[in-house]
Amino acid sequence: MERAFDASPSQTAWLVAGLCLATAVGQPVVGRLVDAFGPRRLYLTGTALVGLVGTLAPRLWVLVVSRVLLAFGTSAAYPASMSLLRSEADRTGTRSPSGVLATLSICNQTASVAGPAVGGLLIGVGGWHWLRDQRASVPGLSRAGRAVSASTTPAMRAAETGVVGVLLFAASLTAFVLFRMHAAAARWYLPVLGLIGGAAFARREINDREPFLDLRVLGDNMPLLATYARQLLTCTASYAYL
Incomplete structure (x- = not known):
């Protein structure tokens, strides 16, 4: 990306810093919003944001903005999942399924290990633009729209966020x-x-x-x-x- 936009390392570092900052703020903020508006809305909104990132960004700052959107979008997944598990446990009167929690943890760890290798492969094959391809957000929206219940009752009022x-x-x-x-x-x-x-x-x-x-x-x-x-x-x- 430095070579593509003729940018300095201090400029491209914002691609990392912007993502980290937005994630640090986004995780607790989105968790709070899940309590206020329910997991379905936040999960679908977050997945849609992931699909907005700039595959064909003309400037570096557009990529930085897209990374911030990406961070806020992906921040919705885990809090929404936890809210769904908690509401389902309350509804059925059973403990939260340890198998589901373990699967979520394994997926997170596997992605962090495989990500750099897969990213390097994509860059080698098609350049950095392949890293920004967000076609996966479309089936993500489709599956979530069917799987995530719309009837989950928010646990708090929007004014209490x-x-x-x-x-x-x-x-x-x-x-x-x-x-x-x-x-x-x-x-x-x-x-x-x-x-x-x-x-x-x-x-x-x-x-x-x-x-x-x-x-x-x-x-x-x-x-x-x-x-x-x-x-x-x-x-x-x-x-x-x-």
């Missing part, structure tokens, strides 16, 4: 990512803004009756904190290796 918390969360992450993209002493204000936004976010979420992210659940919950710590170390090692 915690817009202020979402904005503070996104602002804090964005400030840190912008500093990380071009770390320099002259840009000291970015991590400061990130810390201020993070502190304001934490204070609001702890005191809010309907928090965007329920930080109170972390208090004195060592097993959950240990799980998050292990996941953080695993992802750090994986990304460092890549």
Whole structure:
């Protein structure tokens, strides 16, 4: 893509940074929206967004925008799946099926392992444009439209989606990512803004009756904190290796 658009490495790095930032914000945001509007709408909307990415993008910034759309689109899949499993368990009075959860986990891990090899093959055969081909979103929409129940009752009102918390969360992450993209002493204000936004976010979420992210659940919950710590170390090692 650098060669195709005559772009610098710092410019094409936004293809990765934009995706990571949008995913970090999108996962909890979409999870919250699934609670408000039900999994079917969010899953179909997310799959449609995946199909909008720019296979024939004329400029690099169009690709960056498409990566952000891709991140928000794919962020809908997992929260919608979890919501469907939970609602089905509540409806039938049974525990969530461990086999389905294991299958989802295996698919995620397999895709992350096979993705680089398949991507390299596609680039070698047809160039980077083949990576942007989104024909798979069409059967995805078709299957989801039939399989995902439209009768799932939202668990909360749309007004309870915690817009202020979402904005503070996104602002804090964005400030840190912008500093990380071009770390320099002259840009000291970015991590400061990130810390201020993070502190304001934490204070609001702890005191809010309907928090965007329920930080109170972390208090004195060592097993959950240990799980998050292990996941953080695993992802750090994986990304460092890549």
